[in-house]
Amino acid sequence: MHHVRLGRSAVTTTRLSFGGAAIGNLFTAVDDATAAAAVDAAWTAGIRTFDTAPHYGLGLSERRLGTALHGRPRAEYQLSTKVGRLLDPVSEPAGDDLAHGFAVPATHRRRWDFSADGVRRGLEQSLLRLGTDRVDTVYLHDPDDHLDQALTEAYPALDQLRSEGVIGAIGAGMNQSAALTRVVRETDVDVVLLAGRYTLLDQSALADLLPAASERGVSVVIGGVFNSGLLADPRPGATFDYAAAAPELVERALRMQEVCARHGVPLRAAAVRFAFGHPAVAGVLVGARNAEEITDAARQFGLPIPPGLWDELKTSGLLPAGVPVPKDGT
Template identity: 65%
Template structure:
Protein backbone atom coordinates (compact mmCIF):
# COMPACT_ATOMS: atom_id res chain seq x y z
CA UNK A 1 0.00 0.00 0.00
CA UNK A 2 1.26 3.45 -0.89
CA UNK A 3 2.83 5.54 1.88
CA UNK A 4 2.88 9.34 1.97
CA UNK A 5 4.94 11.61 4.20
CA UNK A 6 2.87 14.31 5.88
CA UNK A 7 3.73 17.84 4.73
CA UNK A 8 6.83 18.91 2.87
CA UNK A 9 9.94 17.92 4.82
CA UNK A 10 7.99 15.94 7.41
CA UNK A 11 8.88 12.60 8.98
CA UNK A 12 5.48 11.05 9.79
CA UNK A 13 4.18 8.69 7.12
CA UNK A 14 0.69 7.34 6.50
CA UNK A 15 -0.79 4.74 4.18
CA UNK A 16 -3.28 5.96 1.61
CA UNK A 17 -5.99 3.87 3.27
CA UNK A 18 -6.33 4.21 7.04
CA UNK A 19 -8.24 2.51 9.85
CA UNK A 20 -10.82 4.57 11.72
CA UNK A 21 -11.25 3.06 15.18
CA UNK A 22 -14.53 4.63 16.31
CA UNK A 23 -16.32 1.40 15.39
CA UNK A 24 -14.25 -0.75 17.72
CA UNK A 25 -15.12 1.74 20.45
CA UNK A 26 -18.71 0.43 20.21
CA UNK A 27 -20.05 3.12 17.91
CA UNK A 28 -23.87 2.70 18.04
CA UNK A 29 -23.70 -1.04 18.82
CA UNK A 30 -21.40 -3.26 20.89
CA UNK A 31 -18.38 -4.91 19.26
CA UNK A 32 -16.98 -8.04 20.84
CA UNK A 33 -13.33 -7.66 21.97
CA UNK A 34 -12.32 -10.55 19.72
CA UNK A 35 -14.04 -8.96 16.74
CA UNK A 36 -12.27 -5.68 17.44
CA UNK A 37 -8.90 -7.41 17.53
CA UNK A 38 -9.67 -9.27 14.31
CA UNK A 39 -10.52 -5.98 12.60
CA UNK A 40 -7.13 -4.49 13.50
CA UNK A 41 -5.37 -7.71 12.47
CA UNK A 42 -7.19 -7.66 9.12
CA UNK A 43 -6.11 -4.05 8.56
CA UNK A 44 -2.51 -5.01 9.21
CA UNK A 45 -2.76 -7.95 6.82
CA UNK A 46 -4.18 -5.63 4.15
CA UNK A 47 -1.16 -3.35 4.45
CA UNK A 48 -2.84 -0.56 6.40
CA UNK A 49 -0.33 1.13 8.70
CA UNK A 50 -2.20 4.24 9.80
CA UNK A 51 -4.71 3.93 12.66
CA UNK A 52 -6.87 6.76 14.05
CA UNK A 53 -8.67 6.92 17.40
CA UNK A 54 -9.82 9.41 20.05
CA UNK A 55 -10.76 9.53 23.74
CA UNK A 56 -14.30 10.42 22.64
CA UNK A 57 -14.73 7.02 20.96
CA UNK A 58 -16.33 4.79 23.55
CA UNK A 59 -15.03 6.85 26.48
CA UNK A 60 -11.50 5.56 25.91
CA UNK A 61 -12.49 2.04 24.83
CA UNK A 62 -11.28 2.59 21.27
CA UNK A 63 -7.86 3.76 22.47
CA UNK A 64 -7.50 0.82 24.86
CA UNK A 65 -8.50 -1.76 22.25
CA UNK A 66 -6.32 -0.25 19.54
CA UNK A 67 -3.33 -0.04 21.86
CA UNK A 68 -3.73 -3.68 22.87
CA UNK A 69 -4.05 -4.83 19.26
CA UNK A 70 -0.93 -2.94 18.16
CA UNK A 71 1.22 -3.52 21.23
CA UNK A 72 3.16 -6.46 19.79
CA UNK A 73 3.70 -4.79 16.40
CA UNK A 74 6.99 -3.01 15.71
CA UNK A 75 6.44 0.56 16.88
CA UNK A 76 8.27 2.04 13.91
CA UNK A 77 6.07 0.09 11.47
CA UNK A 78 2.81 1.99 12.03
CA UNK A 79 1.43 5.49 12.55
CA UNK A 80 -1.20 6.23 15.19
CA UNK A 81 -3.25 9.36 15.71
CA UNK A 82 -5.51 10.42 18.54
CA UNK A 83 -7.20 13.66 19.51
CA UNK A 84 -7.50 16.28 22.23
CA UNK A 85 -10.28 18.63 23.29
CA UNK A 86 -12.43 16.34 25.43
CA UNK A 87 -11.22 15.34 28.88
CA UNK A 88 -12.80 12.19 30.38
CA UNK A 89 -13.91 12.77 33.96
CA UNK A 90 -15.07 9.79 36.09
CA UNK A 91 -18.67 9.80 37.33
CA UNK A 92 -19.94 8.06 40.47
CA UNK A 93 -21.12 4.50 40.08
CA UNK A 94 -19.97 1.37 38.29
CA UNK A 95 -20.43 -0.08 34.84
CA UNK A 96 -23.60 -1.81 36.07
CA UNK A 97 -25.16 1.20 37.78
CA UNK A 98 -24.53 4.14 35.41
CA UNK A 99 -26.61 4.80 32.28
CA UNK A 100 -25.29 4.02 28.81
CA UNK A 101 -23.49 6.49 26.56
CA UNK A 102 -25.76 6.09 23.53
CA UNK A 103 -26.74 9.75 23.72
CA UNK A 104 -23.21 10.39 22.49
CA UNK A 105 -23.37 7.51 20.02
CA UNK A 106 -21.49 4.78 21.88
CA UNK A 107 -22.82 1.56 23.37
CA UNK A 108 -20.72 1.68 26.54
CA UNK A 109 -21.53 2.41 30.19
CA UNK A 110 -21.30 6.14 30.88
CA UNK A 111 -18.62 5.71 33.54
CA UNK A 112 -17.08 9.04 32.49
CA UNK A 113 -18.34 12.34 31.19
CA UNK A 114 -16.74 14.37 28.44
CA UNK A 115 -15.58 17.86 29.40
CA UNK A 116 -14.57 20.26 26.63
CA UNK A 117 -11.06 21.52 27.38
CA UNK A 118 -8.82 23.24 24.84
CA UNK A 119 -6.59 24.83 27.47
CA UNK A 120 -2.85 24.19 27.38
CA UNK A 121 -3.08 22.14 30.59
CA UNK A 122 -6.05 20.23 29.20
CA UNK A 123 -4.16 19.31 26.03
CA UNK A 124 -1.18 18.01 27.96
CA UNK A 125 -3.40 16.07 30.36
CA UNK A 126 -5.37 14.58 27.48
CA UNK A 127 -2.22 13.42 25.71
CA UNK A 128 -0.83 11.89 28.91
CA UNK A 129 -4.08 10.00 29.54
CA UNK A 130 -4.21 8.79 25.94
CA UNK A 131 -0.64 7.52 26.22
CA UNK A 132 -1.69 5.52 29.28
CA UNK A 133 -4.75 4.03 27.59
CA UNK A 134 -2.78 3.23 24.44
CA UNK A 135 0.22 1.85 26.33
CA UNK A 136 2.64 3.98 24.29
CA UNK A 137 5.34 6.52 25.03
CA UNK A 138 4.66 8.73 22.01
CA UNK A 139 1.86 9.52 19.59
CA UNK A 140 2.56 10.07 15.91
CA UNK A 141 -0.27 12.55 15.20
CA UNK A 142 -2.51 14.53 17.54
CA UNK A 143 -5.52 16.44 16.22
CA UNK A 144 -7.56 19.12 17.95
CA UNK A 145 -10.94 17.37 17.91
CA UNK A 146 -14.00 19.36 16.80
CA UNK A 147 -12.89 22.81 18.01
CA UNK A 148 -15.89 24.37 16.19
CA UNK A 149 -17.24 26.30 19.19
CA UNK A 150 -13.88 26.81 20.87
CA UNK A 151 -11.91 28.69 18.23
CA UNK A 152 -10.26 31.28 20.47
CA UNK A 153 -9.03 28.74 23.02
CA UNK A 154 -8.02 26.32 20.28
CA UNK A 155 -5.81 28.84 18.48
CA UNK A 156 -4.36 30.64 21.50
CA UNK A 157 -3.91 27.78 23.98
CA UNK A 158 -4.44 24.29 22.55
CA UNK A 159 -2.49 24.70 19.35
CA UNK A 160 0.61 26.24 21.04
CA UNK A 161 0.51 23.37 23.55
CA UNK A 162 0.60 20.89 20.68
CA UNK A 163 3.57 22.75 19.20
CA UNK A 164 5.44 22.33 22.48
CA UNK A 165 4.63 18.62 22.61
CA UNK A 166 5.88 18.27 19.04
CA UNK A 167 9.11 20.08 19.91
CA UNK A 168 9.58 17.75 22.91
CA UNK A 169 9.11 14.67 20.72
CA UNK A 170 6.07 13.33 22.57
CA UNK A 171 4.06 14.01 19.41
CA UNK A 172 5.28 13.65 15.84
CA UNK A 173 2.80 15.77 13.87
CA UNK A 174 -0.06 18.06 14.86
CA UNK A 175 -3.25 19.32 13.32
CA UNK A 176 -7.01 19.62 13.65
CA UNK A 177 -9.90 17.36 12.76
CA UNK A 178 -13.45 18.50 12.07
CA UNK A 179 -16.04 18.91 9.34
CA UNK A 180 -15.86 22.71 8.97
CA UNK A 181 -13.56 23.58 6.12
CA UNK A 182 -13.31 27.27 7.00
CA UNK A 183 -11.61 26.66 10.34
CA UNK A 184 -9.40 23.93 8.93
CA UNK A 185 -8.26 26.35 6.23
CA UNK A 186 -7.45 28.88 8.95
CA UNK A 187 -5.29 26.29 10.71
CA UNK A 188 -3.36 25.77 7.48
CA UNK A 189 -3.03 29.49 6.87
CA UNK A 190 -2.28 30.78 10.36
CA UNK A 191 -0.37 27.98 12.10
CA UNK A 192 2.43 25.50 11.47
CA UNK A 193 -0.04 22.61 11.36
CA UNK A 194 1.29 19.49 9.64
CA UNK A 195 -2.03 17.91 8.66
CA UNK A 196 -5.77 18.41 8.93
CA UNK A 197 -8.46 15.75 9.06
CA UNK A 198 -11.49 16.81 7.03
CA UNK A 199 -14.64 14.76 7.60
CA UNK A 200 -17.48 14.62 5.10
CA UNK A 201 -16.48 17.63 3.00
CA UNK A 202 -14.59 15.99 0.16
CA UNK A 203 -17.06 13.41 -1.07
CA UNK A 204 -19.08 12.66 -4.18
CA UNK A 205 -21.95 14.63 -2.62
CA UNK A 206 -20.09 17.45 -0.87
CA UNK A 207 -16.97 18.87 -2.43
CA UNK A 208 -16.78 22.04 -0.37
CA UNK A 209 -13.19 21.27 0.63
CA UNK A 210 -12.23 21.97 -2.99
CA UNK A 211 -13.06 25.66 -2.63
CA UNK A 212 -10.35 26.79 -0.21
CA UNK A 213 -9.08 23.99 2.01
CA UNK A 214 -7.43 21.74 -0.55
CA UNK A 215 -5.91 24.59 -2.60
CA UNK A 216 -4.48 26.05 0.62
CA UNK A 217 -3.00 22.70 1.62
CA UNK A 218 -1.48 22.25 -1.83
CA UNK A 219 0.01 25.74 -1.87
CA UNK A 220 1.60 25.30 1.56
CA UNK A 221 2.82 21.73 1.14
CA UNK A 222 0.58 20.44 3.96
CA UNK A 223 -1.40 17.22 4.06
CA UNK A 224 -5.09 16.40 4.32
CA UNK A 225 -6.59 13.20 5.67
CA UNK A 226 -10.13 12.72 4.37
CA UNK A 227 -12.78 10.99 6.46
CA UNK A 228 -16.50 10.49 6.12
CA UNK A 229 -16.31 9.54 2.44
CA UNK A 230 -19.67 7.77 2.65
CA UNK A 231 -21.36 10.80 4.31
CA UNK A 232 -22.42 8.52 7.20
CA UNK A 233 -24.10 5.94 4.97
CA UNK A 234 -25.84 7.41 1.95
CA UNK A 235 -22.92 6.76 -0.40
CA UNK A 236 -22.38 3.25 0.95
CA UNK A 237 -25.98 2.12 0.51
CA UNK A 238 -28.23 4.65 -1.26
CA UNK A 239 -31.84 3.84 -0.47
CA UNK A 240 -34.86 5.43 1.18
CA UNK A 241 -34.13 5.81 4.89
CA UNK A 242 -30.36 6.12 4.40
CA UNK A 243 -28.53 8.68 6.52
CA UNK A 244 -26.53 11.69 5.38
CA UNK A 245 -24.31 13.37 7.96
CA UNK A 246 -26.03 11.32 10.68
CA UNK A 247 -29.59 12.40 9.86
CA UNK A 248 -32.16 11.23 7.32
CA UNK A 249 -30.92 12.02 3.82
CA UNK A 250 -32.75 14.92 2.16
CA UNK A 251 -34.76 13.86 -0.92
CA UNK A 252 -32.55 15.79 -3.36
CA UNK A 253 -29.35 14.14 -2.09
CA UNK A 254 -30.99 10.72 -2.02
CA UNK A 255 -32.03 11.20 -5.65
CA UNK A 256 -28.51 12.29 -6.61
CA UNK A 257 -26.94 9.32 -4.85
CA UNK A 258 -29.34 6.91 -6.54
CA UNK A 259 -28.48 8.40 -9.93
CA UNK A 260 -24.77 8.04 -9.15
CA UNK A 261 -25.38 4.45 -8.12
CA UNK A 262 -27.08 3.75 -11.46
CA UNK A 263 -24.04 5.11 -13.32
CA UNK A 264 -21.48 3.11 -11.36
CA UNK A 265 -23.55 -0.07 -11.71
CA UNK A 266 -23.42 0.30 -15.48
CA UNK A 267 -19.66 -0.07 -15.14
CA UNK A 268 -19.94 -3.00 -12.74
CA UNK A 269 -18.61 -0.90 -9.87
CA UNK A 270 -20.28 -0.41 -6.46
CA UNK A 271 -20.95 3.22 -5.59
CA UNK A 272 -19.00 2.85 -2.36
CA UNK A 273 -15.85 2.10 -4.42
CA UNK A 274 -16.23 5.36 -6.30
CA UNK A 275 -16.93 7.18 -3.01
CA UNK A 276 -13.79 5.76 -1.41
CA UNK A 277 -11.53 6.40 -4.38
CA UNK A 278 -12.79 9.86 -5.35
CA UNK A 279 -10.64 11.87 -2.87
CA UNK A 280 -7.48 9.85 -3.45
CA UNK A 281 -6.50 11.54 -6.69
CA UNK A 282 -6.06 15.00 -5.14
CA UNK A 283 -2.37 15.79 -4.52
CA UNK A 284 -2.99 17.20 -1.03
CA UNK A 285 -4.77 14.07 0.19
CA UNK A 286 -2.40 11.78 2.06
CA UNK A 287 -4.91 9.19 3.28
CA UNK A 288 -8.57 8.24 3.20
CA UNK A 289 -9.85 7.24 6.62
CA UNK A 290 -12.52 4.53 6.67
CA UNK A 291 -14.30 3.56 9.87
CA UNK A 292 -14.55 -0.22 10.24
CA UNK A 293 -15.72 -2.53 13.02
CA UNK A 294 -14.98 -6.03 11.70
CA UNK A 295 -12.44 -7.95 9.65
CA UNK A 296 -15.01 -8.29 6.86
CA UNK A 297 -15.49 -4.53 6.65
CA UNK A 298 -11.74 -3.96 6.59
CA UNK A 299 -11.26 -6.45 3.77
CA UNK A 300 -14.12 -4.89 1.84
CA UNK A 301 -12.59 -1.42 2.14
CA UNK A 302 -9.19 -2.71 1.05
CA UNK A 303 -10.74 -4.46 -1.94
CA UNK A 304 -12.66 -1.32 -2.92
CA UNK A 305 -9.44 0.67 -2.77
CA UNK A 306 -7.78 -1.74 -5.20
CA UNK A 307 -10.54 -1.76 -7.83
CA UNK A 308 -9.70 -0.16 -11.16
CA UNK A 309 -12.34 2.43 -12.00
CA UNK A 310 -12.57 3.37 -15.68
CA UNK A 311 -12.10 6.99 -16.71
CA UNK A 312 -15.42 6.80 -18.55
CA UNK A 313 -17.21 6.32 -15.22
CA UNK A 314 -15.99 9.68 -13.92
CA UNK A 315 -16.69 11.28 -17.30
CA UNK A 316 -20.27 10.06 -17.25
CA UNK A 317 -20.85 11.28 -13.70
CA UNK A 318 -19.70 14.71 -14.80
CA UNK A 319 -21.63 14.61 -18.09
CA UNK A 320 -24.85 13.90 -16.18
CA UNK A 321 -24.18 16.85 -13.87
CA UNK A 322 -23.75 14.59 -10.84
CA UNK A 323 -20.14 15.54 -10.15
CA UNK A 324 -18.54 18.89 -10.83
CA UNK A 325 -15.28 20.55 -9.92
CA UNK A 326 -16.73 21.93 -6.68
CA UNK A 327 -18.58 18.71 -5.85
CA UNK A 328 -22.01 20.25 -6.37
CA UNK A 329 -24.55 19.23 -9.01
CA UNK A 330 -24.43 21.21 -12.25
Protein backbone atom coordinates in the same frame (compact mmCIF):
# COMPACT_ATOMS: atom_id res chain seq x y z
CA MET B 1 0.16 -0.09 0.60
CA HIS B 2 1.71 3.20 -0.50
CA HIS B 3 2.86 5.64 2.21
CA VAL B 4 2.60 9.44 1.90
CA ARG B 5 4.38 12.01 4.06
CA LEU B 6 2.20 14.32 6.15
CA GLY B 7 3.05 17.92 5.34
CA ARG B 8 6.63 18.78 6.25
CA SER B 9 6.82 16.20 9.03
CA ALA B 10 8.62 12.87 9.02
CA VAL B 11 5.35 11.07 9.75
CA THR B 12 3.69 9.14 6.94
CA THR B 13 0.26 7.68 6.34
CA THR B 14 -0.86 4.77 4.25
CA ARG B 15 -3.27 5.93 1.58
CA LEU B 16 -6.02 4.04 3.40
CA SER B 17 -6.15 4.29 7.19
CA PHE B 18 -8.23 2.69 9.92
CA GLY B 19 -10.66 4.86 11.89
CA GLY B 20 -11.32 3.67 15.42
CA ALA B 21 -14.70 5.21 16.28
CA ALA B 22 -16.67 2.06 15.45
CA ILE B 23 -14.58 -0.17 17.73
CA GLY B 24 -15.44 2.33 20.46
CA ASN B 25 -19.04 1.08 20.10
CA LEU B 26 -20.28 3.87 17.86
CA PHE B 27 -24.11 3.57 17.98
CA THR B 28 -24.02 -0.19 18.61
CA ALA B 29 -21.79 -2.43 20.70
CA VAL B 30 -19.16 -4.79 19.34
CA ASP B 31 -17.28 -7.23 21.54
CA ASP B 32 -13.54 -7.23 22.17
CA ALA B 33 -12.86 -10.14 19.81
CA THR B 34 -14.70 -8.49 16.92
CA ALA B 35 -12.86 -5.21 17.47
CA ALA B 36 -9.49 -6.99 17.58
CA ALA B 37 -10.34 -8.91 14.40
CA ALA B 38 -11.09 -5.62 12.63
CA VAL B 39 -7.64 -4.28 13.48
CA ASP B 40 -6.03 -7.58 12.46
CA ALA B 41 -7.85 -7.47 9.11
CA ALA B 42 -6.69 -3.91 8.52
CA TRP B 43 -3.10 -5.00 9.12
CA THR B 44 -3.50 -7.95 6.78
CA ALA B 45 -4.81 -5.57 4.10
CA GLY B 46 -1.63 -3.49 4.35
CA ILE B 47 -3.06 -0.62 6.40
CA ARG B 48 -0.46 0.81 8.74
CA THR B 49 -2.13 4.01 9.95
CA PHE B 50 -4.57 3.80 12.85
CA ASP B 51 -6.60 6.67 14.29
CA THR B 52 -8.53 6.93 17.54
CA ALA B 53 -9.65 9.46 20.17
CA PRO B 54 -10.68 9.64 23.85
CA HIS B 55 -14.17 10.66 22.68
CA TYR B 56 -14.74 7.30 21.00
CA GLY B 57 -16.50 5.18 23.59
CA LEU B 58 -15.12 7.13 26.56
CA GLY B 59 -11.65 5.71 25.93
CA LEU B 60 -12.79 2.25 24.82
CA SER B 61 -11.47 2.72 21.27
CA GLU B 62 -8.03 3.73 22.54
CA ARG B 63 -7.85 0.73 24.90
CA ARG B 64 -8.96 -1.72 22.23
CA LEU B 65 -6.67 -0.30 19.57
CA GLY B 66 -3.69 -0.35 21.92
CA THR B 67 -4.37 -3.96 22.85
CA ALA B 68 -4.82 -5.03 19.22
CA LEU B 69 -1.57 -3.37 18.13
CA HIS B 70 0.44 -4.61 21.11
CA GLY B 71 3.33 -6.78 20.03
CA ARG B 72 3.49 -5.43 16.49
CA PRO B 73 6.74 -3.65 15.55
CA ARG B 74 6.18 -0.04 16.62
CA ALA B 75 8.25 1.36 13.77
CA GLU B 76 5.98 -0.31 11.23
CA TYR B 77 2.77 1.62 11.93
CA GLN B 78 1.58 5.16 12.56
CA LEU B 79 -0.76 5.95 15.43
CA SER B 80 -2.84 9.08 15.94
CA THR B 81 -5.16 10.25 18.68
CA LYS B 82 -6.81 13.52 19.59
CA VAL B 83 -6.95 16.18 22.30
CA GLY B 84 -9.56 18.67 23.44
CA ARG B 85 -11.84 16.45 25.53
CA LEU B 86 -10.71 15.23 28.95
CA LEU B 87 -12.45 12.22 30.49
CA ASP B 88 -13.36 12.73 34.13
CA PRO B 89 -14.54 9.62 36.05
CA VAL B 90 -17.97 9.90 37.63
CA SER B 91 -18.40 8.78 41.22
CA GLU B 92 -21.61 6.84 40.60
CA PRO B 93 -21.89 5.68 36.98
CA ALA B 94 -25.42 5.33 35.71
CA GLY B 95 -26.89 4.67 32.29
CA ASP B 96 -25.08 4.68 28.97
CA ASP B 97 -23.35 7.14 26.65
CA LEU B 98 -25.74 6.85 23.71
CA ALA B 99 -26.62 10.53 24.01
CA HIS B 100 -23.10 11.09 22.67
CA GLY B 101 -23.37 8.26 20.16
CA PHE B 102 -21.59 5.41 21.96
CA ALA B 103 -23.04 2.21 23.38
CA VAL B 104 -20.87 2.13 26.51
CA PRO B 105 -21.56 2.63 30.24
CA ALA B 106 -21.40 6.28 31.26
CA THR B 107 -18.35 5.81 33.48
CA HIS B 108 -16.81 9.18 32.58
CA ARG B 109 -17.87 12.69 31.76
CA ARG B 110 -16.30 14.55 28.83
CA ARG B 111 -14.93 18.01 29.56
CA TRP B 112 -13.79 20.38 26.83
CA ASP B 113 -10.27 21.62 27.50
CA PHE B 114 -8.05 23.17 24.85
CA SER B 115 -5.69 24.75 27.37
CA ALA B 116 -1.99 23.88 27.26
CA ASP B 117 -2.34 21.91 30.48
CA GLY B 118 -5.42 20.14 29.14
CA VAL B 119 -3.55 19.09 26.02
CA ARG B 120 -0.68 17.61 28.03
CA ARG B 121 -2.95 15.83 30.49
CA GLY B 122 -5.18 14.53 27.70
CA LEU B 123 -2.20 13.13 25.83
CA GLU B 124 -0.84 11.50 28.99
CA GLN B 125 -4.19 9.82 29.61
CA SER B 126 -4.37 8.62 25.99
CA LEU B 127 -0.90 7.08 26.18
CA LEU B 128 -1.95 5.13 29.27
CA ARG B 129 -5.10 3.84 27.57
CA LEU B 130 -3.17 2.95 24.41
CA GLY B 131 -0.42 1.26 26.39
CA THR B 132 2.32 2.98 24.44
CA ASP B 133 4.98 5.59 25.06
CA ARG B 134 4.29 7.69 21.97
CA VAL B 135 1.85 8.54 19.23
CA ASP B 136 2.89 9.87 15.85
CA THR B 137 0.17 12.46 15.21
CA VAL B 138 -2.04 14.40 17.61
CA TYR B 139 -5.16 16.13 16.29
CA LEU B 140 -7.08 19.00 17.86
CA HIS B 141 -10.49 17.31 17.99
CA ASP B 142 -13.62 19.27 17.03
CA PRO B 143 -12.47 22.68 18.28
CA ASP B 144 -15.34 24.36 16.39
CA ASP B 145 -16.73 26.21 19.42
CA HIS B 146 -13.33 26.60 21.08
CA LEU B 147 -11.26 27.69 18.12
CA ASP B 148 -9.61 30.74 19.66
CA GLN B 149 -8.38 28.76 22.67
CA ALA B 150 -7.30 25.90 20.44
CA LEU B 151 -5.21 28.27 18.32
CA THR B 152 -3.70 30.32 21.15
CA GLU B 153 -3.21 27.63 23.83
CA ALA B 154 -3.59 24.08 22.53
CA TYR B 155 -1.67 24.49 19.29
CA PRO B 156 1.38 26.13 20.92
CA ALA B 157 1.50 23.28 23.45
CA LEU B 158 1.49 20.71 20.64
CA ASP B 159 4.07 22.75 18.75
CA GLN B 160 6.35 22.56 21.78
CA LEU B 161 5.85 18.80 22.02
CA ARG B 162 6.65 18.50 18.32
CA SER B 163 9.82 20.55 18.68
CA GLU B 164 10.87 18.30 21.58
CA GLY B 165 10.29 15.21 19.46
CA VAL B 166 7.54 13.90 21.74
CA ILE B 167 5.11 13.82 18.80
CA GLY B 168 5.88 13.76 15.12
CA ALA B 169 3.01 15.71 13.56
CA ILE B 170 0.20 18.08 14.55
CA GLY B 171 -3.25 18.04 13.05
CA ALA B 172 -6.80 19.24 13.51
CA GLY B 173 -9.94 17.27 12.79
CA MET B 174 -13.47 18.57 12.14
CA ASN B 175 -16.49 17.97 9.95
CA GLN B 176 -16.48 21.50 8.52
CA SER B 177 -13.95 23.12 6.24
CA ALA B 178 -14.17 26.80 7.20
CA ALA B 179 -12.62 26.46 10.66
CA LEU B 180 -10.02 24.02 9.37
CA THR B 181 -9.06 26.57 6.74
CA ARG B 182 -8.39 29.07 9.52
CA VAL B 183 -6.23 26.48 11.31
CA VAL B 184 -4.25 25.88 8.13
CA ARG B 185 -3.70 29.60 7.53
CA GLU B 186 -2.86 30.58 11.13
CA THR B 187 -0.66 27.68 12.29
CA ASP B 188 1.98 25.29 11.05
CA VAL B 189 -0.04 22.09 11.32
CA ASP B 190 1.12 19.17 9.26
CA VAL B 191 -2.26 17.61 8.47
CA VAL B 192 -5.98 18.18 8.78
CA LEU B 193 -8.65 15.50 9.01
CA LEU B 194 -11.88 16.52 7.29
CA ALA B 195 -14.99 14.37 7.66
CA GLY B 196 -17.77 14.34 5.08
CA ARG B 197 -17.01 17.56 3.23
CA TYR B 198 -15.09 16.18 0.29
CA THR B 199 -17.07 13.26 -1.09
CA LEU B 200 -18.97 12.31 -4.21
CA LEU B 201 -21.99 14.12 -2.72
CA ASP B 202 -20.31 17.12 -1.06
CA GLN B 203 -17.30 18.96 -2.45
CA SER B 204 -17.64 22.09 -0.30
CA ALA B 205 -13.99 21.87 0.82
CA LEU B 206 -12.94 22.80 -2.72
CA ALA B 207 -13.95 26.38 -2.00
CA ASP B 208 -11.60 26.97 0.93
CA LEU B 209 -9.70 24.20 2.69
CA LEU B 210 -8.17 22.28 -0.19
CA PRO B 211 -6.68 25.34 -1.94
CA ALA B 212 -5.37 26.64 1.39
CA ALA B 213 -3.81 23.27 2.22
CA SER B 214 -2.13 23.11 -1.17
CA GLU B 215 -0.78 26.63 -0.75
CA ARG B 216 0.57 25.94 2.74
CA GLY B 217 1.92 22.45 2.12
CA VAL B 218 -0.52 20.85 4.57
CA SER B 219 -1.73 17.31 3.97
CA VAL B 220 -5.43 16.49 4.07
CA VAL B 221 -6.90 13.19 5.24
CA ILE B 222 -10.51 12.68 4.24
CA GLY B 223 -12.94 10.83 6.50
CA GLY B 224 -16.63 10.11 6.08
CA VAL B 225 -16.27 9.21 2.41
CA PHE B 226 -19.59 7.33 2.53
CA ASN B 227 -21.32 10.30 4.22
CA SER B 228 -22.30 7.91 7.07
CA GLY B 229 -23.95 5.35 4.82
CA LEU B 230 -25.67 6.77 1.76
CA LEU B 231 -22.71 6.23 -0.54
CA ALA B 232 -22.14 2.72 0.78
CA ASP B 233 -25.71 1.54 0.26
CA PRO B 234 -27.93 4.11 -1.47
CA ARG B 235 -31.62 3.47 -0.76
CA PRO B 236 -34.59 5.21 0.85
CA GLY B 237 -33.94 5.35 4.59
CA ALA B 238 -30.16 5.48 4.24
CA THR B 239 -28.32 8.03 6.34
CA PHE B 240 -26.43 11.12 5.23
CA ASP B 241 -24.25 12.67 7.94
CA TYR B 242 -25.97 10.48 10.55
CA ALA B 243 -29.52 11.61 9.73
CA ALA B 244 -32.09 10.31 7.27
CA ALA B 245 -31.00 11.34 3.79
CA ALA B 246 -33.21 13.75 1.88
CA PRO B 247 -35.01 12.15 -1.10
CA GLU B 248 -33.07 14.24 -3.61
CA LEU B 249 -29.77 13.01 -2.15
CA VAL B 250 -30.96 9.41 -2.29
CA GLU B 251 -31.91 9.88 -5.94
CA ARG B 252 -28.52 11.41 -6.74
CA ALA B 253 -26.67 8.57 -5.03
CA LEU B 254 -28.76 5.99 -6.88
CA ARG B 255 -27.97 7.67 -10.20
CA MET B 256 -24.27 7.59 -9.30
CA GLN B 257 -24.62 3.91 -8.54
CA GLU B 258 -26.13 3.32 -11.98
CA VAL B 259 -23.22 5.11 -13.66
CA CYS B 260 -20.73 3.08 -11.65
CA ALA B 261 -22.50 -0.16 -12.57
CA ARG B 262 -22.23 0.68 -16.28
CA HIS B 263 -18.47 0.83 -15.80
CA GLY B 264 -18.32 -2.35 -13.72
CA VAL B 265 -17.37 -0.54 -10.52
CA PRO B 266 -19.19 -0.58 -7.16
CA LEU B 267 -20.24 2.85 -5.91
CA ARG B 268 -18.26 2.11 -2.74
CA ALA B 269 -15.06 1.91 -4.76
CA ALA B 270 -15.67 5.26 -6.44
CA ALA B 271 -16.51 6.81 -3.06
CA VAL B 272 -13.25 5.60 -1.50
CA ARG B 273 -11.12 6.73 -4.43
CA PHE B 274 -12.74 10.04 -5.39
CA ALA B 275 -10.85 12.27 -2.94
CA PHE B 276 -7.47 11.29 -4.35
CA GLY B 277 -8.14 13.44 -7.38
CA HIS B 278 -7.02 16.47 -5.36
CA PRO B 279 -3.25 16.79 -4.87
CA ALA B 280 -3.59 17.95 -1.24
CA VAL B 281 -5.24 14.67 -0.21
CA ALA B 282 -2.75 12.29 1.36
CA GLY B 283 -5.14 9.62 2.51
CA VAL B 284 -8.64 8.43 3.23
CA LEU B 285 -9.73 7.21 6.67
CA VAL B 286 -12.39 4.50 6.85
CA GLY B 287 -14.07 3.40 10.05
CA ALA B 288 -14.89 -0.27 10.55
CA ARG B 289 -16.44 -2.29 13.36
CA ASN B 290 -15.48 -5.74 12.09
CA ALA B 291 -13.06 -7.55 9.81
CA GLU B 292 -15.53 -7.76 6.94
CA GLU B 293 -16.03 -4.00 6.73
CA ILE B 294 -12.36 -3.06 6.63
CA THR B 295 -11.52 -5.92 4.26
CA ASP B 296 -14.23 -4.71 1.90
CA ALA B 297 -12.97 -1.12 2.11
CA ALA B 298 -9.45 -2.23 1.23
CA ARG B 299 -10.78 -4.31 -1.66
CA GLN B 300 -12.79 -1.36 -3.01
CA PHE B 301 -9.77 0.91 -2.64
CA GLY B 302 -7.70 -1.44 -4.79
CA LEU B 303 -10.16 -1.77 -7.69
CA PRO B 304 -9.19 -0.07 -10.96
CA ILE B 305 -11.47 2.85 -11.85
CA PRO B 306 -11.97 3.47 -15.59
CA PRO B 307 -11.43 7.17 -16.44
CA GLY B 308 -14.71 7.05 -18.33
CA LEU B 309 -16.58 6.64 -15.06
CA TRP B 310 -15.47 10.06 -13.84
CA ASP B 311 -16.19 11.54 -17.28
CA GLU B 312 -19.76 10.21 -17.24
CA LEU B 313 -20.38 11.44 -13.70
CA LYS B 314 -19.43 14.91 -14.93
CA THR B 315 -21.30 14.88 -18.23
CA SER B 316 -24.43 13.65 -16.45
CA GLY B 317 -24.21 16.53 -13.99
CA LEU B 318 -23.61 14.28 -10.98
CA LEU B 319 -20.19 15.84 -10.42
CA PRO B 320 -19.28 19.46 -11.23
CA ALA B 321 -17.22 19.78 -14.40
CA GLY B 322 -14.27 21.39 -12.65
CA VAL B 323 -13.86 18.87 -9.81
CA PRO B 324 -10.46 17.13 -9.98
CA VAL B 325 -10.70 13.35 -10.29
CA PRO B 326 -8.15 10.58 -9.83
CA LYS B 327 -5.83 9.67 -12.66
CA ASP B 328 -4.81 6.12 -13.52
CA GLY B 329 -2.74 4.62 -10.72
CA THR B 330 -3.71 7.27 -8.16
